[in-house]
Amino acid sequence: xxxxxxxxxxxxxxxxxxxxxxxxxxxxxxxxxxxxxxxxxxxxxxxxxxxxxxxxxxxxxxxxxxxxxxxxxxxxxxxxxxxxxxxxxxxxxxxxxxxxxxxxxxxxxxxxxxxxxxxxxxxxxxxxxxxxxxxxxxxxxxxxxxxxxxxxxxxxxxxxxxxxxxxxxxxxxxxxxxxxxxxxxxxxxxxxxxxxxxxxxxxxxxxxxxxxxxxxxxxxxxxxxxxxxxxxxxxxx
Amino acid sequence: xxxxxxxxxxxxxxxxxxxxxxxxxxxxxxxxxxxxxxxxxxxxxxxxxxxxxxxxxxxxxxxxxxxxxxxxxxxxxxxxxxxxxxxxxxxxxxxxxxxxxxxxxxxxxxxxxxxxxxxxxxxxxxxxxxxxxxxxxxxxxxxxxxxxxxxxxxxxxxxxxxxxxxxxxxxxxxxxxxxxxxxxxxxxxxxxxxxxxxxxxxxxxxxxxxxxxxxxxxxxxxxxxxxxxxxxxxxxx
DNA sequence: GAGTGGTCTAGACCACGTA
DNA sequence: ACGTGGTCTAGACCACTCG
Numbered sequence: 001x002x003x004x005x006x007x008x009x010x011x012x013x014x015x016x017x018x019x020x021x022x023x024x025x026x027x028x029x030x031x032x033x034x035x036x037x038x039x040x041x042x043x044x045x046x047x048x049x050x051x052x053x054x055x056x057x058x059x060x061x062x063x064x065x066x067x068x069x070x071x072x073x074x075x076x077x078x079x080x081x082x083x084x085x086x087x088x089x090x091x092x093x094x095x096x097x098x099x100x101x102x103x104x105x106x107x108x109x110x111x112x113x114x115x116x117x118x119x120x121x122x123x124x125x126x127x128x129x130x131x132x133x134x135x136x137x138x139x140x141x142x143x144x145x146x147x148x149x150x151x152x153x154x155x156x157x158x159x160x161x162x163x164x165x166x167x168x169x170x171x172x173x174x175x176x177x178x179x180x181x182x183x184x185x186x187x188x189x190x191x192x193x194x195x196x197x198x199x200x201x202x203x204x205x206x207x208x209x210x211x212x213x214x215x216x217x218x219x220x221x222x223x224x225x226x227x228x229x230x231x232x233x234x235x236x237x
Numbered sequence: 238x239x240x241x242x243x244x245x246x247x248x249x250x251x252x253x254x255x256x257x258x259x260x261x262x263x264x265x266x267x268x269x270x271x272x273x274x275x276x277x278x279x280x281x282x283x284x285x286x287x288x289x290x291x292x293x294x295x296x297x298x299x300x301x302x303x304x305x306x307x308x309x310x311x312x313x314x315x316x317x318x319x320x321x322x323x324x325x326x327x328x329x330x331x332x333x334x335x336x337x338x339x340x341x342x343x344x345x346x347x348x349x350x351x352x353x354x355x356x357x358x359x360x361x362x363x364x365x366x367x368x369x370x371x372x373x374x375x376x377x378x379x380x381x382x383x384x385x386x387x388x389x390x391x392x393x394x395x396x397x398x399x400x401x402x403x404x405x406x407x408x409x410x411x412x413x414x415x416x417x418x419x420x421x422x423x424x425x426x427x428x429x430x431x432x433x434x435x436x437x438x439x440x441x442x443x444x445x446x447x448x449x450x451x452x453x454x455x456x457x458x459x460x461x462x463x464x465x466x467x468x469x470x471x472x473x474x
Numbered sequence: 475g476a477g478t479g480g481t482c483t484a485g486a487c488c489a490c491g492t493a
Numbered sequence: 494a495c496g497t498g499g500t501c502t503a504g505a506c507c508a509c510t511c512g
Contacts, residue, residue: 063491176467180460223417230413300510
Protein backbone atom coordinates (compact mmCIF):
# COMPACT_ATOMS: atom_id res chain seq x y z
CA UNK A 1 0.00 0.00 0.00
CA UNK A 2 1.09 3.51 -0.69
CA UNK A 3 -0.71 6.08 1.37
CA UNK A 4 1.69 8.35 3.20
CA UNK A 5 1.73 11.99 2.24
CA UNK A 6 5.24 11.87 0.88
CA UNK A 7 4.39 8.84 -1.26
CA UNK A 8 1.33 10.53 -2.69
CA UNK A 9 3.31 13.67 -3.41
CA UNK A 10 6.02 11.57 -5.07
CA UNK A 11 3.36 9.84 -7.16
CA UNK A 12 1.81 13.12 -8.14
CA UNK A 13 5.07 14.67 -9.23
CA UNK A 14 6.10 11.46 -10.99
CA UNK A 15 2.94 11.46 -13.04
CA UNK A 16 3.41 15.13 -13.87
CA UNK A 17 6.87 14.24 -15.13
CA UNK A 18 5.56 11.24 -17.03
CA UNK A 19 2.96 13.32 -18.81
CA UNK A 20 5.36 16.18 -19.43
CA UNK A 21 3.66 18.69 -17.21
CA UNK A 22 7.16 19.03 -15.81
CA UNK A 23 9.46 18.69 -18.79
CA UNK A 24 12.95 17.29 -19.16
CA UNK A 25 15.48 19.89 -18.13
CA UNK A 26 12.92 21.95 -16.24
CA UNK A 27 13.33 22.78 -12.60
CA UNK A 28 10.59 21.65 -10.27
CA UNK A 29 9.07 24.33 -8.04
CA UNK A 30 11.36 24.97 -5.08
CA UNK A 31 10.88 22.91 -1.94
CA UNK A 32 9.37 25.94 -0.26
CA UNK A 33 6.83 26.35 -3.05
CA UNK A 34 6.03 22.64 -2.99
CA UNK A 35 5.37 22.95 0.74
CA UNK A 36 2.67 25.51 0.05
CA UNK A 37 1.38 23.62 -2.98
CA UNK A 38 0.82 20.44 -1.00
CA UNK A 39 0.30 22.03 2.39
CA UNK A 40 3.02 20.08 4.17
CA UNK A 41 6.28 20.63 5.95
CA UNK A 42 9.54 20.73 4.11
CA UNK A 43 10.88 17.41 5.40
CA UNK A 44 7.83 15.70 3.95
CA UNK A 45 8.45 17.29 0.56
CA UNK A 46 12.07 16.27 0.81
CA UNK A 47 11.13 12.63 1.42
CA UNK A 48 9.08 12.70 -1.75
CA UNK A 49 11.90 14.30 -3.73
CA UNK A 50 14.43 11.82 -2.38
CA UNK A 51 12.24 9.03 -3.62
CA UNK A 52 12.14 10.56 -7.08
CA UNK A 53 15.90 11.02 -6.96
CA UNK A 54 16.43 7.33 -6.25
CA UNK A 55 14.18 6.45 -9.13
CA UNK A 56 16.28 8.61 -11.41
CA UNK A 57 13.46 10.98 -12.29
CA UNK A 58 15.10 14.10 -10.93
CA UNK A 59 18.51 15.36 -9.88
CA UNK A 60 18.87 17.83 -7.05
CA UNK A 61 21.43 20.57 -7.48
CA UNK A 62 22.21 22.55 -4.39
CA UNK A 63 21.73 26.26 -4.65
CA UNK A 64 19.68 25.79 -7.81
CA UNK A 65 16.85 23.30 -7.58
CA UNK A 66 15.60 19.92 -8.73
CA UNK A 67 16.01 19.19 -12.44
CA UNK A 68 13.79 16.75 -14.28
CA UNK A 69 15.99 14.12 -15.96
CA UNK A 70 15.16 12.55 -19.29
CA UNK A 71 16.16 9.10 -18.23
CA UNK A 72 12.59 7.86 -18.13
CA UNK A 73 12.76 7.37 -21.85
CA UNK A 74 14.70 4.22 -21.11
CA UNK A 75 14.00 3.34 -17.59
CA UNK A 76 10.71 4.63 -16.33
CA UNK A 77 9.30 1.58 -14.61
CA UNK A 78 12.06 -0.90 -15.28
CA UNK A 79 14.69 -0.69 -12.58
CA UNK A 80 14.22 -2.69 -9.46
CA UNK A 81 12.12 -5.78 -9.30
CA UNK A 82 9.58 -5.86 -12.06
CA UNK A 83 7.48 -8.74 -13.23
CA UNK A 84 7.04 -9.70 -16.84
CA UNK A 85 3.48 -8.48 -16.90
CA UNK A 86 4.41 -5.01 -15.73
CA UNK A 87 7.26 -4.85 -18.21
CA UNK A 88 4.96 -5.99 -20.92
CA UNK A 89 2.31 -3.43 -20.16
CA UNK A 90 4.78 -0.61 -19.91
CA UNK A 91 6.49 -1.43 -23.16
CA UNK A 92 3.37 -2.20 -25.19
CA UNK A 93 4.61 -5.51 -26.46
CA UNK A 94 2.36 -8.17 -27.89
CA UNK A 95 3.43 -10.75 -25.43
CA UNK A 96 1.93 -14.01 -24.35
CA UNK A 97 2.63 -16.38 -21.50
CA UNK A 98 2.17 -20.13 -21.75
CA UNK A 99 2.33 -22.29 -18.66
CA UNK A 100 4.27 -25.43 -19.56
CA UNK A 101 4.15 -27.06 -16.18
CA UNK A 102 2.92 -26.55 -12.65
CA UNK A 103 3.59 -29.17 -9.98
CA UNK A 104 4.23 -29.50 -6.28
CA UNK A 105 7.74 -30.60 -5.57
CA UNK A 106 10.77 -30.02 -3.39
CA UNK A 107 12.79 -26.86 -3.78
CA UNK A 108 16.40 -27.37 -4.88
CA UNK A 109 18.81 -27.78 -1.97
CA UNK A 110 21.19 -25.19 -3.32
CA UNK A 111 20.54 -22.08 -5.38
CA UNK A 112 22.82 -19.11 -5.99
CA UNK A 113 25.16 -20.14 -3.20
CA UNK A 114 22.52 -20.39 -0.53
CA UNK A 115 21.43 -23.61 1.08
CA UNK A 116 17.77 -24.45 1.43
CA UNK A 117 16.74 -27.22 3.74
CA UNK A 118 14.09 -29.56 2.49
CA UNK A 119 11.24 -27.31 1.60
CA UNK A 120 8.05 -27.89 -0.30
CA UNK A 121 7.47 -25.66 -3.28
CA UNK A 122 5.27 -25.08 -6.27
CA UNK A 123 7.28 -25.37 -9.46
CA UNK A 124 6.05 -23.33 -12.39
CA UNK A 125 7.54 -23.28 -15.86
CA UNK A 126 6.38 -20.59 -18.23
CA UNK A 127 7.31 -19.65 -21.75
CA UNK A 128 7.05 -16.02 -22.76
CA UNK A 129 6.58 -15.24 -26.42
CA UNK A 130 6.51 -11.97 -28.27
CA UNK A 131 4.93 -12.04 -31.70
CA UNK A 132 4.95 -15.84 -31.39
CA UNK A 133 8.72 -15.94 -30.96
CA UNK A 134 9.86 -17.54 -27.70
CA UNK A 135 12.03 -15.09 -25.82
CA UNK A 136 12.07 -16.10 -22.17
CA UNK A 137 11.65 -19.35 -20.28
CA UNK A 138 10.90 -18.84 -16.59
CA UNK A 139 11.31 -21.52 -13.98
CA UNK A 140 9.97 -20.57 -10.56
CA UNK A 141 9.92 -22.30 -7.23
CA UNK A 142 7.35 -20.70 -4.93
CA UNK A 143 8.06 -21.89 -1.41
CA UNK A 144 5.24 -23.30 0.72
CA UNK A 145 4.99 -21.70 3.14
CA UNK A 146 4.48 -18.82 2.57
CA UNK A 147 2.81 -19.57 -0.78
CA UNK A 148 0.27 -22.23 0.08
CA UNK A 149 -1.29 -22.69 -3.33
CA UNK A 150 -1.47 -21.27 -6.80
CA UNK A 151 -4.92 -21.49 -8.37
CA UNK A 152 -5.23 -22.32 -12.04
CA UNK A 153 -4.93 -19.31 -14.25
CA UNK A 154 -2.74 -17.29 -11.94
CA UNK A 155 0.51 -18.30 -13.59
CA UNK A 156 -0.74 -17.20 -17.01
CA UNK A 157 -1.47 -13.85 -15.52
CA UNK A 158 0.82 -12.34 -12.91
CA UNK A 159 2.03 -14.31 -9.93
CA UNK A 160 3.15 -11.16 -8.16
CA UNK A 161 -0.29 -9.63 -8.49
CA UNK A 162 -1.83 -12.73 -6.95
CA UNK A 163 0.64 -12.76 -4.07
CA UNK A 164 0.08 -9.12 -3.26
CA UNK A 165 -3.62 -8.73 -3.87
CA UNK A 166 -4.94 -12.13 -2.83
CA UNK A 167 -2.46 -13.43 -0.28
CA UNK A 168 -1.49 -9.94 0.92
CA UNK A 169 2.18 -10.80 0.87
CA UNK A 170 4.48 -7.84 0.40
CA UNK A 171 7.27 -8.49 -2.05
CA UNK A 172 10.19 -6.48 -0.78
CA UNK A 173 13.58 -7.20 -2.27
CA UNK A 174 15.60 -9.60 -4.37
CA UNK A 175 19.11 -10.51 -5.33
CA UNK A 176 19.81 -11.22 -8.97
CA UNK A 177 22.71 -12.67 -10.87
CA UNK A 178 23.03 -12.45 -14.63
CA UNK A 179 25.29 -14.87 -16.44
CA UNK A 180 25.71 -16.34 -19.91
CA UNK A 181 25.98 -20.11 -20.15
CA UNK A 182 25.61 -23.04 -22.51
CA UNK A 183 21.97 -23.97 -22.59
CA UNK A 184 20.80 -27.41 -21.56
CA UNK A 185 19.20 -29.29 -24.45
CA UNK A 186 15.60 -29.01 -23.25
CA UNK A 187 15.95 -25.29 -22.70
CA UNK A 188 17.61 -24.77 -26.06
CA UNK A 189 14.72 -26.57 -27.67
CA UNK A 190 12.01 -24.61 -25.89
CA UNK A 191 13.66 -21.31 -26.80
CA UNK A 192 14.44 -22.46 -30.35
CA UNK A 193 18.06 -21.51 -29.91
CA UNK A 194 20.60 -21.50 -32.70
CA UNK A 195 23.62 -23.70 -33.04
CA UNK A 196 25.85 -21.94 -30.54
CA UNK A 197 23.30 -22.50 -27.79
CA UNK A 198 24.39 -19.74 -25.43
CA UNK A 199 21.61 -18.52 -23.18
CA UNK A 200 21.38 -15.58 -20.76
CA UNK A 201 20.33 -16.73 -17.30
CA UNK A 202 18.91 -14.37 -14.72
CA UNK A 203 18.71 -16.12 -11.38
CA UNK A 204 17.00 -14.45 -8.48
CA UNK A 205 16.05 -14.94 -4.87
CA UNK A 206 13.01 -12.95 -3.82
CA UNK A 207 12.08 -12.06 -0.26
CA UNK A 208 9.07 -10.72 1.57
CA UNK A 209 8.79 -7.77 3.91
CA UNK A 210 9.73 -9.87 6.91
CA UNK A 211 12.85 -11.27 5.20
CA UNK A 212 11.18 -14.61 4.39
CA UNK A 213 12.53 -16.16 1.21
CA UNK A 214 9.58 -17.07 -0.99
CA UNK A 215 10.79 -17.48 -4.55
CA UNK A 216 13.66 -18.90 -6.56
CA UNK A 217 13.65 -18.00 -10.21
CA UNK A 218 15.72 -18.92 -13.22
CA UNK A 219 14.91 -16.92 -16.32
CA UNK A 220 16.44 -18.13 -19.55
CA UNK A 221 16.61 -15.46 -22.22
CA UNK A 222 17.35 -15.81 -25.91
CA UNK A 223 20.63 -13.85 -26.19
CA UNK A 224 19.49 -11.90 -29.24
CA UNK A 225 16.36 -10.72 -27.44
CA UNK A 226 17.89 -9.99 -24.09
CA UNK A 227 18.19 -6.44 -22.85
CA UNK A 228 18.70 -5.31 -19.30
CA UNK A 229 18.38 -1.62 -18.59
CA UNK A 230 19.38 -0.03 -15.36
CA UNK A 231 19.60 3.33 -13.72
CA UNK A 232 22.21 3.45 -11.00
CA UNK A 233 23.36 6.09 -8.59
CA UNK A 234 26.88 6.08 -7.31
CA UNK A 235 26.73 4.71 -3.82
CA UNK A 236 29.47 5.40 -1.36
CA UNK A 237 30.05 3.90 2.01
CA UNK B 238 32.39 14.07 0.47
CA UNK B 239 30.57 12.25 3.17
CA UNK B 240 30.33 14.15 6.39
CA UNK B 241 26.79 14.56 7.55
CA UNK B 242 25.84 12.94 10.81
CA UNK B 243 23.50 10.45 9.21
CA UNK B 244 26.15 9.43 6.70
CA UNK B 245 28.72 8.88 9.41
CA UNK B 246 26.23 6.87 11.44
CA UNK B 247 25.39 4.81 8.34
CA UNK B 248 29.09 4.22 7.73
CA UNK B 249 29.63 3.20 11.31
CA UNK B 250 26.77 0.73 11.35
CA UNK B 251 27.76 -0.58 7.91
CA UNK B 252 31.27 -1.33 9.10
CA UNK B 253 29.92 -3.00 12.20
CA UNK B 254 27.83 -5.19 9.93
CA UNK B 255 30.76 -5.84 7.65
CA UNK B 256 32.94 -6.98 10.50
CA UNK B 257 30.16 -8.99 12.10
CA UNK B 258 29.79 -6.90 15.22
CA UNK B 259 26.16 -6.91 14.16
CA UNK B 260 25.56 -10.38 12.76
CA UNK B 261 23.26 -11.65 10.04
CA UNK B 262 19.80 -12.16 11.43
CA UNK B 263 20.46 -9.95 14.45
CA UNK B 264 18.33 -6.96 15.23
CA UNK B 265 20.08 -3.62 15.42
CA UNK B 266 19.52 -1.59 18.58
CA UNK B 267 16.16 0.16 18.40
CA UNK B 268 15.99 3.60 16.85
CA UNK B 269 15.50 5.06 20.30
CA UNK B 270 18.64 3.33 21.58
CA UNK B 271 20.61 4.45 18.53
CA UNK B 272 19.52 8.03 19.27
CA UNK B 273 21.17 7.81 22.66
CA UNK B 274 24.16 5.91 21.32
CA UNK B 275 24.96 8.56 18.74
CA UNK B 276 23.43 11.52 20.56
CA UNK B 277 21.11 12.56 17.76
CA UNK B 278 17.44 12.92 17.03
CA UNK B 279 15.43 10.06 15.70
CA UNK B 280 14.94 11.44 12.20
CA UNK B 281 18.71 11.55 11.80
CA UNK B 282 19.00 7.92 12.85
CA UNK B 283 16.22 7.08 10.45
CA UNK B 284 18.05 8.70 7.54
CA UNK B 285 21.05 6.53 8.29
CA UNK B 286 18.92 3.39 8.51
CA UNK B 287 17.11 4.25 5.28
CA UNK B 288 20.45 4.47 3.56
CA UNK B 289 21.41 1.02 4.83
CA UNK B 290 18.02 -0.29 3.72
CA UNK B 291 18.59 0.94 0.17
CA UNK B 292 21.98 -0.71 0.15
CA UNK B 293 20.38 -3.98 1.16
CA UNK B 294 22.28 -4.27 4.41
CA UNK B 295 19.24 -4.25 6.67
CA UNK B 296 15.50 -4.76 6.48
CA UNK B 297 13.16 -2.82 8.73
CA UNK B 298 10.22 -4.69 10.16
CA UNK B 299 7.58 -2.56 11.81
CA UNK B 300 6.78 -3.36 15.36
CA UNK B 301 9.97 -5.42 15.63
CA UNK B 302 13.13 -3.71 14.52
CA UNK B 303 15.87 -3.63 11.88
CA UNK B 304 17.29 -7.00 10.86
CA UNK B 305 20.77 -7.40 9.44
CA UNK B 306 20.54 -9.14 6.05
CA UNK B 307 23.15 -11.55 4.77
CA UNK B 308 23.07 -10.22 1.28
CA UNK B 309 26.48 -8.62 1.59
CA UNK B 310 28.03 -11.98 0.85
CA UNK B 311 27.16 -11.33 -2.75
CA UNK B 312 26.61 -7.70 -3.11
CA UNK B 313 28.46 -5.64 -0.58
CA UNK B 314 30.07 -3.00 -2.74
CA UNK B 315 28.84 -4.10 -6.12
CA UNK B 316 25.46 -2.58 -6.81
CA UNK B 317 25.29 0.83 -8.32
CA UNK B 318 28.13 2.32 -10.26
CA UNK B 319 31.39 0.67 -9.48
CA UNK B 320 34.65 0.92 -11.32
CA UNK B 321 36.81 -2.03 -12.23
CA UNK B 322 39.42 -1.09 -9.68
CA UNK B 323 36.93 -1.07 -6.83
CA UNK B 324 35.48 -4.37 -7.98
CA UNK B 325 38.92 -5.80 -8.24
CA UNK B 326 39.96 -4.73 -4.79
CA UNK B 327 36.77 -5.97 -3.21
CA UNK B 328 36.93 -9.36 -4.83
CA UNK B 329 40.65 -9.98 -4.38
CA UNK B 330 41.29 -10.85 -7.98
CA UNK B 331 44.70 -10.81 -9.58
CA UNK B 332 43.71 -8.39 -12.22
CA UNK B 333 45.69 -6.19 -14.54
CA UNK B 334 44.77 -3.33 -16.82
CA UNK B 335 46.55 -2.61 -20.08
CA UNK B 336 45.94 0.62 -21.94
CA UNK B 337 45.76 -0.22 -25.63
CA UNK B 338 45.07 3.24 -26.90
CA UNK B 339 44.51 6.80 -25.72
CA UNK B 340 43.80 9.55 -28.23
CA UNK B 341 41.90 12.78 -28.57
CA UNK B 342 39.02 12.44 -30.97
CA UNK B 343 35.38 13.27 -31.53
CA UNK B 344 32.72 11.55 -29.50
CA UNK B 345 30.28 9.40 -31.46
CA UNK B 346 27.24 11.30 -32.66
CA UNK B 347 24.86 8.71 -31.33
CA UNK B 348 25.13 6.40 -28.34
CA UNK B 349 22.41 4.42 -26.58
CA UNK B 350 19.67 6.37 -28.33
CA UNK B 351 20.91 9.78 -27.33
CA UNK B 352 22.32 12.30 -29.75
CA UNK B 353 25.56 14.06 -29.00
CA UNK B 354 26.49 17.12 -30.98
CA UNK B 355 30.06 17.39 -32.12
CA UNK B 356 32.04 17.10 -28.96
CA UNK B 357 35.71 16.58 -28.32
CA UNK B 358 36.60 13.59 -26.21
CA UNK B 359 39.45 11.50 -24.97
CA UNK B 360 39.13 7.96 -26.22
CA UNK B 361 40.63 5.27 -24.03
CA UNK B 362 40.74 1.58 -24.78
CA UNK B 363 41.73 -0.76 -21.98
CA UNK B 364 42.03 -4.50 -21.70
CA UNK B 365 41.40 -6.11 -18.34
CA UNK B 366 42.99 -9.45 -17.66
CA UNK B 367 42.67 -11.82 -14.76
CA UNK B 368 45.42 -14.37 -14.39
CA UNK B 369 46.59 -13.29 -17.86
CA UNK B 370 43.26 -14.18 -19.42
CA UNK B 371 41.52 -11.27 -21.17
CA UNK B 372 38.08 -10.81 -19.67
CA UNK B 373 36.94 -7.27 -20.40
CA UNK B 374 37.66 -4.72 -23.09
CA UNK B 375 36.64 -1.19 -22.11
CA UNK B 376 36.19 1.63 -24.58
CA UNK B 377 35.61 5.01 -22.98
CA UNK B 378 34.94 8.43 -24.35
CA UNK B 379 35.61 11.09 -21.73
CA UNK B 380 34.03 14.31 -22.91
CA UNK B 381 36.07 17.53 -22.93
CA UNK B 382 34.74 19.49 -21.24
CA UNK B 383 34.37 18.54 -18.45
CA UNK B 384 37.40 16.23 -18.63
CA UNK B 385 40.14 18.46 -19.98
CA UNK B 386 42.98 15.98 -19.96
CA UNK B 387 44.03 12.57 -18.79
CA UNK B 388 47.67 12.37 -17.68
CA UNK B 389 49.71 9.31 -18.53
CA UNK B 390 49.26 6.53 -16.04
CA UNK B 391 45.78 7.46 -14.93
CA UNK B 392 44.05 5.04 -17.26
CA UNK B 393 46.10 2.11 -15.95
CA UNK B 394 44.93 3.04 -12.51
CA UNK B 395 41.41 4.31 -11.91
CA UNK B 396 39.89 7.03 -14.04
CA UNK B 397 37.12 7.60 -11.50
CA UNK B 398 39.63 8.17 -8.73
CA UNK B 399 41.40 10.77 -10.87
CA UNK B 400 38.15 12.55 -11.74
CA UNK B 401 37.02 12.72 -8.14
CA UNK B 402 40.27 13.36 -6.30
CA UNK B 403 42.15 15.49 -8.83
CA UNK B 404 39.48 17.24 -10.87
CA UNK B 405 36.96 17.27 -8.02
CA UNK B 406 34.18 16.14 -10.29
CA UNK B 407 31.37 14.30 -8.56
CA UNK B 408 30.23 11.20 -10.38
CA UNK B 409 26.55 10.95 -9.66
CA UNK B 410 24.54 8.55 -11.78
CA UNK B 411 24.53 6.42 -14.89
CA UNK B 412 22.25 4.52 -17.19
CA UNK B 413 23.36 1.11 -18.30
CA UNK B 414 22.17 -1.34 -20.90
CA UNK B 415 23.34 -4.94 -21.03
CA UNK B 416 22.99 -6.87 -24.27
CA UNK B 417 24.55 -9.89 -25.96
CA UNK B 418 25.74 -9.41 -29.54
CA UNK B 419 28.01 -10.83 -32.20
CA UNK B 420 31.45 -9.43 -31.58
CA UNK B 421 33.24 -7.38 -34.21
CA UNK B 422 36.41 -9.07 -35.44
CA UNK B 423 38.87 -6.78 -33.69
CA UNK B 424 37.07 -7.17 -30.40
CA UNK B 425 36.82 -10.93 -30.76
CA UNK B 426 40.54 -11.01 -31.34
CA UNK B 427 41.44 -8.87 -28.36
CA UNK B 428 39.26 -10.95 -26.06
CA UNK B 429 40.44 -14.23 -27.65
CA UNK B 430 36.85 -15.27 -28.20
CA UNK B 431 35.83 -18.71 -29.35
CA UNK B 432 34.18 -19.60 -32.59
CA UNK B 433 30.67 -18.45 -31.74
CA UNK B 434 31.90 -14.94 -31.07
CA UNK B 435 29.07 -13.76 -28.85
CA UNK B 436 30.08 -10.99 -26.48
CA UNK B 437 28.29 -9.31 -23.58
CA UNK B 438 28.20 -5.55 -24.02
CA UNK B 439 27.54 -3.19 -21.15
CA UNK B 440 27.00 0.30 -22.48
CA UNK B 441 26.68 3.19 -20.10
CA UNK B 442 26.22 6.92 -19.97
CA UNK B 443 27.67 8.54 -16.87
CA UNK B 444 26.70 11.91 -15.49
CA UNK B 445 28.04 14.37 -12.96
CA UNK B 446 26.30 16.01 -10.03
CA UNK B 447 25.02 18.84 -12.17
CA UNK B 448 23.58 16.47 -14.81
CA UNK B 449 26.50 17.02 -17.21
CA UNK B 450 27.18 13.97 -19.35
CA UNK B 451 30.88 13.18 -19.09
CA UNK B 452 31.44 9.59 -20.14
CA UNK B 453 30.31 7.04 -22.72
CA UNK B 454 31.46 3.52 -22.09
CA UNK B 455 31.23 0.25 -23.93
CA UNK B 456 32.46 -2.73 -21.96
CA UNK B 457 32.90 -5.97 -23.86
CA UNK B 458 32.88 -9.02 -21.64
CA UNK B 459 33.85 -12.58 -22.45
CA UNK B 460 30.49 -14.37 -22.00
CA UNK B 461 32.00 -17.16 -19.93
CA UNK B 462 33.53 -14.69 -17.49
CA UNK B 463 30.63 -12.30 -17.25
CA UNK B 464 28.63 -12.00 -14.06
CA UNK B 465 26.41 -9.16 -13.01
CA UNK B 466 25.08 -9.17 -9.48
CA UNK B 467 22.40 -6.89 -8.24
CA UNK B 468 20.37 -6.17 -5.16
CA UNK B 469 17.02 -4.62 -5.95
CA UNK B 470 14.16 -3.38 -3.87
CA UNK B 471 10.65 -3.43 -5.24
CA UNK B 472 9.85 0.09 -6.23
CA UNK B 473 6.31 1.20 -6.58
CA UNK B 474 4.98 4.37 -8.04
C1' DG C 475 0.57 -2.15 27.69
C1' DA C 476 5.15 -1.46 26.41
C1' DG C 477 8.18 -1.30 22.70
C1' DT C 478 8.94 -0.95 17.93
C1' DG C 479 9.10 1.48 13.47
C1' DG C 480 6.22 5.05 10.17
C1' DT C 481 4.85 9.62 9.59
C1' DC C 482 4.66 14.50 10.16
C1' DT C 483 5.58 19.08 11.92
C1' DA C 484 7.63 23.95 12.49
C1' DG C 485 11.29 25.71 13.13
C1' DA C 486 16.48 26.42 12.88
C1' DC C 487 21.18 26.96 10.90
C1' DC C 488 24.29 26.00 7.14
C1' DA C 489 26.54 25.90 2.28
C1' DC C 490 26.05 26.87 -2.23
C1' DG C 491 24.68 29.47 -6.68
C1' DT C 492 23.16 33.57 -8.84
C1' DA C 493 23.13 38.16 -9.59
C1' DA D 494 21.54 39.69 -0.41
C1' DC D 495 18.60 36.27 -1.53
C1' DG D 496 16.82 31.89 -2.83
C1' DT D 497 18.07 27.29 -3.22
C1' DG D 498 18.81 22.67 -1.26
C1' DG D 499 21.30 19.96 3.02
C1' DT D 500 21.06 18.98 7.73
C1' DC D 501 19.21 18.58 12.28
C1' DT D 502 16.08 18.93 16.17
C1' DA D 503 12.37 17.77 19.76
C1' DG D 504 8.37 16.59 19.95
C1' DA D 505 3.90 14.39 18.47
C1' DC D 506 0.59 10.76 16.95
C1' DC D 507 -0.13 6.42 14.69
C1' DA D 508 0.05 1.21 13.55
C1' DC D 509 2.12 -2.77 14.43
C1' DT D 510 4.12 -6.87 17.35
C1' DC D 511 4.53 -9.34 21.35
C1' DG D 512 3.89 -11.08 25.85
